[in-house]
Amino acid sequence: MAQTGVQARRSAVYLLDQVIGEGRLLSEVIAAGALERLQPAERATAQRLALETLRGLERADRLLQKHLQKYPPLTVRNALRVATVELCQGGAAHGIVNSAVSIVGANKRTATMKGLVNAVLRKVADAGPEAWDSLRIPRLPKWLREPLVSAYGGDVMQAIEKAHFDGAPLDLTAKGDKGALQRSLGGTLLETGSVRLEEAGQVSMMPGFKKGSWWVQDAAAALPVQILKPQQEEAILELCAAPGGKTMQLAAAGAKVRAVDNNASRMERVRENLKRTKLEAELVVGDALVETGSWGAILLDAPCSATGTIRRHPDLPHAKDGSEFGELIHLQATMLDHAIDLLKPGGRLVYCTCSLLPDEGECQVEDALTRHTNVKADVDALRIPGVEEDWITEEGGLRLRPDYWADKGGMDGFYIACLVKA
CATH class of the missing domain: 1.10.940.10 (NusB-like)
Incomplete structure (x- = not known):
């Protein structure tokens, strides 16, 4: 050998x-x-x-x-x-x-x-x-599997585990014309606008990488910005911005972005990616909870368990044990309250987590709507191309799961809600 x-x-x-x-x-x-x-x-x-x-x-x-x-x-x-x-x-x-x-x-x-x-x-x-091939599809550890079975049922859990076992294709977000990107690299142009490649090879050697024509971003992770609908020259506050895929989306749409994250090394990656893609944003290494001001549009990609990304990161169930979930859930609620306080009347806030746990998604928004009677969920904002009606949840959010689009390669687990202040 x-x-x-x-x-x-x-x-x-x-x-x-x-x-x-x-x-x-x-x-x-x-x-x-x-x-x-x-x-x-x-x-x-x-x-x-x-x-x-x-x-x-x-x-x-x-x-x-x-x-x-x-x-x-x-x-x-x-x-x-x-x-x-x-x-x-x-x-x-x-x-x-x-x-x-x-x-x-x-x-x-x-x-x-x-x-x-x-x-x-x-x-x-x-x-x-x-x-x-005669052995069963590998299961998640009990500490994670049990709450997910409780939330979705055994049949759905098996479908999610199959999606994890199958792994993930490579999804790209185009800086400009997504059709041109698909034609240049091949692959599939998904309904939501991402370009999906089954066989990609070394990312940094692919056509268009050095020119900054695209960046790697799972199709589910690209939806929060589409739901926020950034406008040209609109001032947008992005909280918990690293690793920067959504920052680049906002900047590519022409928004004036203030991107905040407390992780200096991860923010350096955001800076490098902005330079590669020739996009601009104001980057702030700091605590999202000390941000001030009044904003018409806010994107909060809250820290979470990342349990929705296991198809791409199968190390997560083996490196973690769920002991940090309680602290994360408390932090998410605090951040969501703070973001709502920063929102102008009539402003819109997109809250999202790359988690499969309802406590980090549906429950957070349901509780926030109870605490803030001047805020409501904008369900119509969720109805963008590629999103199916039965993905919309009772409290007015969007639940994405790895077993969705199973015949196309799946997607990350995500929760997204758009909140509007009266």
């Missing part, structure tokens, strides 16, 4: 060690430099292997447990998991098994388990690929 393949697989095992063993998100580990020494192709392979293994973790463990009397140390388990997923997806057994043995053998603490790894993976290579 080429050394480059070993390096990518070793890095994938390290990423899994950090997610499963240390409770860190992949984005955090990668941002800290975990893949810096790899070549671009190796880096992409390591990330792909880590993501595919996290998606198929339950299946991999079910296959491996048939051949293990007890679980080995985490790094060995993760090397076995990565190799099992590769083998069951049709990878060449010789290179995959040799790589796993090499990875385990390079660590003094696990070197004695080389023989075990080799023997187990030989058995997986023989029977695993045939057994793989």
Whole structure:
């Protein structure tokens, strides 16, 4: 096996060690430099292997447990998991098994388990690929699955989990003509205006990236700005702006944007993306809760559990345990109250979260409407091209789920509401 393949697989095992063993998100580990020494192709392979293994973790463990009397140390388990997923997806057994043995053998603490790894993976290579598809779709951990089953029911939950297991295509938002973007890159122009690519490759090497003709943004994440309907030269306050996809949408529409976020490093990414796309916005690194003024249009993309993004970020259920949900829900309510206070009479506020939990969406807006009797939900604002009527909820918001558009590749889970002050 080429050394480059070993390096990518070793890095994938390290990423899994950090997610499963240390409770860190992949984005955090990668941002800290975990893949810096790899070549671009190796880096992409390591990330792909880590993501595919996290998606198929339950299946991999079910296959491996048939051949293990007890679980080995985490790094060995993760090397076995990565190799099992590769083998069951049709990878060449010789290179995959040799790589796993090499990875385990390079660590003094696990070197004695080389023989075990080799023997187990030989058995997986023989029977695993045939057994793989007969196993159930991997389920979310109980701490997350139970509240979602309570909210949506078992059948919907299974459909959501299938969407998570299938992964996500790449969605792009055009700076200008979305039809021209679709023609230049191929793919599909969705009803909501996003361009969807099934096979994209390295994003930074795609036509139009360096020119700033587009940016990566899931189709669901592009809807809050469309619902806000920014106008040319309109002053808009954007709270919790990073990573900046919505900032670029607002700026591309010609609005004068004040984008606020308290994360300096993430705001630096917003600055870089604005520079690449040749768009302008006022960027403020600071606390959204100390913002003042009176605004006719506000976009609040509140901090949340991000449980709607698992199809793209399968590390989340393994790195988190739900213990922060209560604090997040309280913060969302506080931010929503503050944003309403900043809204001019007649002004509109779009509140959104990339969460599947009703406590972070439907319940927040329902409670806010009770607290603020001078505010109402503008249901008509939600009726934009591509949005189906049964996605609109009782309190007047828009509930998006990963199992929607299943035949097209799904979408992130999102909740969006447009509130208007009397």
